[in-house]
Amino acid sequence: SQKIEQNSEALNIQEGKTATLTCNYTNYSPAYLQWYRQDPGRGPVFLLLIRENEKEKRKERLKVTFDTTLKQSLFHITASQPADSATYLCARTGGFKTIFGAGTRLFVKA
Amino acid sequence: DVKVTQSSRYLVKRTGEKVFLECVQDMDHENMFWYRQDPGLGLRLIYFSYDVKMKEKGDIPEGYSVSREKKERFSLILESASTNQTSMYLCASSWTQGGLYNEQFFGPGTRLTVL
Numbered sequence A: 001s002q003k004i005e006q007n008s009e010a011l012n013i014q015e016g017k018t019a020t021l022t023c024n025y026t027n028y029s030p031a032y033l034q035w036y037r038q039d040p041g042r043g044p045v046f047l048l049l050i051r052e053n054e055k056e057k058r059k060e061r062l063k064v065t066f067d068t069t070l071k072q073s074l075f076h077i078t079a080s081q082p083a084d085s086a087t088y089l090c091a092r093t094g095g096f097k098t099i100f101g102a103g104t105r106l107f108v109k110a
Numbered sequence B: 001d002v003k004v005t006q007s008s009r010y011l012v013k014r015t016g017e018k019v020f021l022e023c024v025q026d027m028d029h030e031n032m033f034w035y036r037q038d039p040g041l042g043l044r045l046i047y048f049s050y051d052v053k054m055k056e057k058g059d060i061p062e063g064y065s066v067s068r069e070k071k072e073r074f075s076l077i078l079e080s081a082s083t084n085q086t087s088m089y090l091c092a093s094s095w096t097q098g099g100l101y102n103e104q105f106f107g108p109g110t111r112l113t114v115l
Helices: none
Strands: A004-006 A011-014 A019-025 A032-038 A045-051 A056-059 A062-067 A072-077 A086-094 A097-100 A104-109 B004-006 B010-013 B019-025 B031-038 B042-049 B064-070 B073-078 B087-094 B110-114
Touching: A004 A086, A011 A019, A019 A032, A019 A086, A019 A104, A032 A062, A032 A072, A045 A056, A045 A062, A072 A086, A097 B042, B004 B087, B010 B019, B019 B031, B019 B087, B019 B110, B031 B064, B031 B073, B042 B064, B042 B073, B073 B087
Parallel strands: A011 A104, B010 B110
Antiparallel strands: A004 A019, A019 A072, A032 A045, A032 A086, A056 A062, A062 A072, A086 A097, A086 A104, B004 B019, B019 B073, B031 B042, B031 B087, B064 B073, B087 B110
């Protein structure tokens, strides 16, 4: 079965640094990977989508990479701020199914 | 902006009760989804619908049913609530392009407690 694995340990970084979150998937490459942000007690909010034929995607301070050889996506937040503290979910989509990872909690200290 | 609304933010029910969770989206999306989210397990798909009156089982459909009589509305029904159905329930919607689901827009969630 297809799986998405994210680091279950929380990531703690200092304000201004770059946060890097990892998403690994199993079996065949998905058509695309998505990243969502989720704040406590709220629904996830879509951030970025990267297709399997794209190596990198950027949006403001966010950058996502997709390495089909390593079966991995990296999600970067540059110049991180305390307001970036949240749980970040990775999701793989292939065909008509999207599978979500359990998420990685990010804490940015001022 | 796409808006997905859910009928309740918090709900407390008793074991054995029939529970209805309602979800409405305002962007004419073809696809709608119901997930539950539990600590450490992430989002698990219960049911989804790709058109009115159409439904497909997700990964954990047991104990649940759904109804989609109108395009904008997708209901999740717990036929006889049990304590192991205590969870956060999230509804989402998306459109289809090129045979693939696009990014999903989520509602705020309903935190259901079954006593």
